[in-house]
Structures are given as structure tokens and as C-alpha cells.
Amino acid sequence: MQKTYDVAIIGAGAVGTAIARELSRYKLNTILLEAKPDVGMGTTKANTAIWHTGFDAQPGTLEAQLLRRSYALMQDYVPEAGIPTEPLGGLLVAWNEEQRQALPALRDRAHANGVTDVRIISPEEVYRLEPNLNQGARGGLFVPGESLICPFTLPLAFATQALLNGVTLKLNFPVQNVRQGEGVTLVEGPEETVRARYLVNAAGLYSDEIDHMLGHYDFTVTPRRGELIVYDKFARSLVNHIILPVPTAKTKGVLISPTVYGNVLLGPTAEDLEDKTNTATSEAGLAMLLEKGRAILPRLLDEEVTATYAGLRAATEHKDYQIRLHGDQRYVCVGGIRSTGVSAAMGIAEYVGELLAEAGLTLLPKPEFKTIRMPNIGEAGPRPYQQPERIAQNPDYGRMVCHCEKVSLGEILDAIHSPLPARTLDGLRRRTRAMQGRCQGFNCQAHITAILARETGQSPRFLLSLDVAKELPS
């Protein structure tokens, strides 16, 4: 008889991995199912990487509540697990009279959300905080609690800790159908069916489709594309805070923010699409960003662009998260985690645990909940190449493989041989920053491909996706 898990979670983004980690503190058999070859490859890897306070959430919504709860939980977790972060604070800038007049309401909303340190500042103070800003700022709202976070390390940390505490992770497992049996749910992949008593749907953009499989039609996900431009590290000194626009109903708007890797982000755009896989950047999107960037911080455009990318928000017709317990089906749907899911994941996970308990799942804490510590890939903490003790122990930490991001051979090998190992070039990128720098692999991509092939026994043709290449006309 095949094993029956207590809980199956579909989707290993920030939300699914956080739920897996949360459940791993209890005496449960949990399985995490992910369609892609790694965790954190969906929307979680392509966003603006801000750890939000929730200051601008609609008060009274579940989103506002869970963001606040998550903020408190992350205050402990982020240092414990070594997630790269930088507490820079956000500066919302009003560029015209209408926007300036909107500031008091935004401050009041922040206070209503319990973010009480938010305050309105004068144009003089705006320029004191951000001297490189374009002319014309009318005032601003300062949000001290907004921080930068590494959206790559976060889901890896959640998943690694979950694994360490007994969760089973199945990658390359695209759930194709869900059937309900007697006291058990059958989760079907292409080659295998997983049995579980309880089901959590954290499938991001596809959460509505999984929901349909269980007979619910509460919401529809419309992918809302956000394109971003990453600027060179030499732009970093131009920006001190997360520079936010005054939000509109549809979007938080285009911001300029440093990243924990020491670059500067410009974006995102907001455009509703139909294709849930369309993470391509577009001519119009990039052109729009350049225009906005020039208007906010003209000198930014003098620096080189390091990368461009696009992510898809799981927007729905509703204004709030779509988290619902269907007790009779022992099923929790976690959908519509639109534009704050990285920040809210821990709060969502705790809440999902409560919902499962409400549905009858027994949550008995394990005697020991093992903690973890992730390799630091942020600029705020010391990196291996800066640590003489580590290099003395293992010279590979002083052997640079990716020069632009100063990634050592030691870190590459660690990532390939970690408990949740990198198996693809993209996986290495997210674990180490290798190939993410200004030369985009001019110097290191070939060498890293060779190392990955050698260490994992995979063929370079496979790593380079040469096998999937279509037949070409000659």
C-alpha cells in the first residue's frame, strides 16, 4: 500500500515553502510538490525584492493582517537563517500637488495598519535623504520599516529547513489532476500519484486551476506582468532608500530600489496578460521604465544596465488574498497572493497551519525544530572572498570564478552539494549570484557550466538546453 502523507502542498514558491517549513515543526508527514526543477522558480524569483511592512495595505483585509504578522515573524527568522536583508526604509515621493495631498491619507492608513513610525516629510528632507532625485519633489512619506530582502535565499531557506525537519520534496512534479477519495486526496502527476489526507494549494499563477480541480470557481488569476531593469553596482551610491511612487488602485507603481546584491532596480511595469508563462520583457515596457527612471533619478540612466527581467503577479478580480478553507475536503486554497507574497509568506504559513488545525489536522510540536543558516550572498554581511579565516580553511573561497559578483569556487561547489542542491545554471545563479553581474557570463559562464556538468554528471548539452532546441531550417 502506497504511503499516505498527512499534508501535500502544491507549489514551492515563497508561499508553499513557507507552509512546508511551518508544518515541519509538527509531527506530520508532509510532501511538497513542485512542477519545476527547483524551488522558488516562479514569481518568487522575479519581483522587486522588498520586505514590505504592509503600510499601504487596505486596512481590515487579510493581506494587511498577514503582512503585519509576517513582518514580526520575519524579524526573528531573517537573522536566524541568515537571509540577506538591508533595512533601508522607504521614501514615497509626491511629484505633484495631487500626490502631495494624498500623503496624509496614506500616513493615516499606515497608522491604521499598525505601522506607526510612518511620517510625512518636507521637500527639503526628501532631498536631504535622496540628493540625486530629480527636481520637483513636493514632499514625501517616510516608511522606516521597508527593507530589501533576497528573494532567492528566502524560499531556499524555507525549503532547506523543511527538508531538514523531515518534509519530502518532489521536484519536476507538475500536478495534473486532483481527486478526492475516502478521507484521502489523490494528487496526480504525469508518472505518479501522491496520496495525502490534507491538501494545500499554493500554486501561484495556477492556484485557480488547481482550485477548479476541486470544484471551486471563487477567483480567476490574471497574470499581471511586471518588467524590471537592474542597474550596475556603480549606480548604488545614487540611491539611499527604496524610492516609491504614490500608489494607484492598480499598482504600487514604478520604484527605484537598491538590491541586497548592491545593484539598483527600476520597475516594475504593470500590464495584464493572458499567457501565464509570458515572462518576456517587451520593447514598450523597457522604454516606459527608462522614461520613468529618467524622471525620478536622471543620473541612474548614465550607468550600465546589468539585467532585465519580468515577473507575473497572480492578480485576481478580488482586492484581497484568496485564502479559503474547504473543511469538508480537507483543503486549503492559498491563491491570489498578488504583490506582497515574499513579505507575507511566513504570516500566510502560520495562518494556513491554523486553518488545517481547524479542519481537524492535529498539530503536535516535535521535540526539536532544527534551524538552519544560509550562505550569505548579500552585500551587507561578509562574503567568503572577504574572510581570511574561511580562505585559510579552504582556499577555494579565495578562488574567484565569477569576477563581477566575486563568487568563489568554494561557494559554487557548496551550492552544488548543498542539502537542496543546484542542478541548473539558474539554480546556481540564485544560490550564489554567479553570472548575475555586469558581464553576464562573458568571463565565467563556460567555466561554471563545465563545473556543474562535472560535479553533477549531467551533460553540458542538457544544461544548455540544446536538447530542447527545435529543428532549425538549414
Place this chain on the structure above:
Amino acid sequence: MSIAQTDVLIVGAGPAGLASAIQLKRQGVARVTVVDREPEAGGMPRLCHHTGFGVWDFHRLYTGPQYARRYVALARELDVELLTETTIIGWHSERALTFTSPRGLGAIEARAILLATGVRERPRAARLVPGYRPRGVFTTGSLQRFVDEEHLPVGRRAVIVGAEGVSLSAFMTLTGAGVAVAAMITEFPRDQLYFPYAPAKWWLMHVRHPTPIRTSTRVTRILGRKRVEGVEVESLSTGQRQVIPCDTVVFTGDWIPEYEVARKGELTMDAGTKGPRVDGQFRTSAPGVFAAGNLLRGAETAATSAMEGRFAAGHIADFLAGRAWPRRRLPILPQSPIIWVFPNTISDSDDPTRLKRVTFRVAKFIDDAVVQVRQGHKVLHEQRFRHLLPNETMGMKGNWLARVDFNGDPPQVILAG
């Protein structure tokens, strides 16, 4: 942190750095240290496994790796200290650099520093080419490392973006690796494969592997999700767009100096070259700090970089012997469509009679051009050119440098008329 001492510290063991080190030794400088972040010295030519190197400096035709080995051997013979796997990560003081290496961290203090850190090609992202991010997108540099260093497969059918010297280098690497080249694309109305590349172009791209060069064309999008499936190109004359199927795209040229060390040291940078500003003696804005090679202005031939390194050595030796650092410097500013001028600074202690030539680059093909150098309202120099060519370094006379007034505005190099 331990601080080592040397007379001259050179960052970058490419042709510029090594040629300079060799010359410094020949001029009797006692301790010359060259550091490079790569496991082997030799710089970019190590990766160019085709011929075309060495004619100027060794009067022989070498492949890139042979040429690199020749320089390394010479440097070794002359007791140049070569430290590989040594990455400069910052400035310890005005005349000392910090490094990381498998041996640990440290600093090297010198009486003079030469930066010769080379260039990289502007990758796809920096060119803002939209689309997905599939595998199969290269620069010439990454391509050559795939093929010649790691012996990895690249693809079956490629499009080369760019039609200048380095694009031909990519062409040779691709065809050598059995990859068909579907087209070479350039935004200019003509290719820029001038002498000495023209015969090679004829032989390789017309006779051996007939390949279209699509002029006045730009890349507007990359197709494919996991792997490149094609590039969308636009004709700049008709606005028409079309997809060229391919599984590999190589972005060539469009150089950016590898300026990390220079900028971390807050050297004055030039907006045109994007490298540090130097005068005719390769002196940067920081006393005792010199720069040479491709770092100064994007890629030239290895020989040009080596020659600059050698010339810089003479000036470094003079500086060590007590020649004063200039007190006054004026930038020389190009105006569009002139992209850069070199040298891009003139100092009060330059000896203008030694600078016979000033070089520059333009952004497009211009026929019957008149280039002027002006300072305020005064025309210092005027020179006619039958043709000005993009992606080619042009030369003008340098005698006007002697006429620059240090109390005046920065001289401007403009296209008259």
C-alpha cells in the same frame, strides 16, 4: 592584513600589463609585480585560438595563446613577479591595492600603479534587447571560452550581432566549432570589416561559408524560452521586421572598459571612452596611478595595447626617477558624432612634441568630413578626412596640443560644418 611592497604594481596580465612589466624591467626597475584574477597570465589573447597576433611586437604570426605564452615567458625571464588567481578588490590607500586569492587577503603597496584591466563586451541585457532569457545567448568572449577553453557544445545555427573585427573572430570560432552562421547583423549601412579584415572576410564569408551580412538592421527581440529559437530583426530603412531562426546569438563588440578597480579608486572617468581619463603619458587623475590597454577605450588589437603598455612603462620609469606629477589637467572633449578622443586629457607637463597623433572614433560613416579642435572661439586645429568610419580608430595630427591654453576652457573636438 599583510602589506607587500613593490616598485610598480600592474593590475592585469594581458598584453598591456605584461608588455609594460617587461619594459620596466628592461629599464632597470627592480621590483615589478603583475596580478591577474585568472588562473593563467596572458589576458584576452589566451582565449582567441585563431591566428593574427604578434606581427607588430614579435614580427611573427601567432595564435592568441601562443602570443600570450610568449609574453608570459618573457616576463618570467626578466623576473617579473606574476601573481595569478589574485583579484584586486579595492584600494587600501592611495598607492596600495587590496586583493583576495586562494592564499588569502592582502594588500600590495607600490611606488606606482598601472591599471591594465582590459574590456568586456556589452551583453544582451545591457543592450536592452527584449524577450525571454533562453540559453544560447553569448558574447564573443563567453563563446570563445565555451569552445576553446571548456570544449563545450554551443549550438547549430547562429546569428552574429555586429560586423566588425571581433565579429569576424566570433565567426571563426563558430564555424570552427561546426556551427552554421545564419547572418551577421549590423545597424550601420555597411560592415566595418576594414583592412586588415577585408581579405579574411572575403575568404571566410564569401568563399568558404557564404554568409549574408545584413546591414541597416537591428535586433528587436530574442525568441525562445528555454533555448534561443530565433531573433527578430528590423530593417532600419523600411521598418520591416522578420525572424531569423537560430539556436544561438552572439553579441559582439560594443566594448565597455573593465573599470571596476579604476572607479573604486575614484579616478576621473571619461564619458566617451568610459575608461579612466589619461594624458599623453598615460597618467590618470590620481598621482602615481597610470592606465593602459583596452581599459582606456574599448578593444583595439593586442598589439596596440601592448604598445601602450610599453610606452606607459617609459613614463612610469620617469615618474619613479622623480618626474613631477602634472599640476594642471584639461579634459579634451569630443562632441557627437565623435564618440571619444585619445588622449582625453592634456597636462601642463606633457611634452606635446612627443605626441604625434591623437586618435578618435566616430558613431557613423561620414564622408568628406572636417574635424576641428576648438578652445573657446579659437580653432586650434582643422583636418579634412575623405572618410570617417565607425568602429575604427581614426588618427589626426597631434601638433595642436602645444597650442592649448591651460587657462582656457577644455578643448573640444567637433565635426565642422
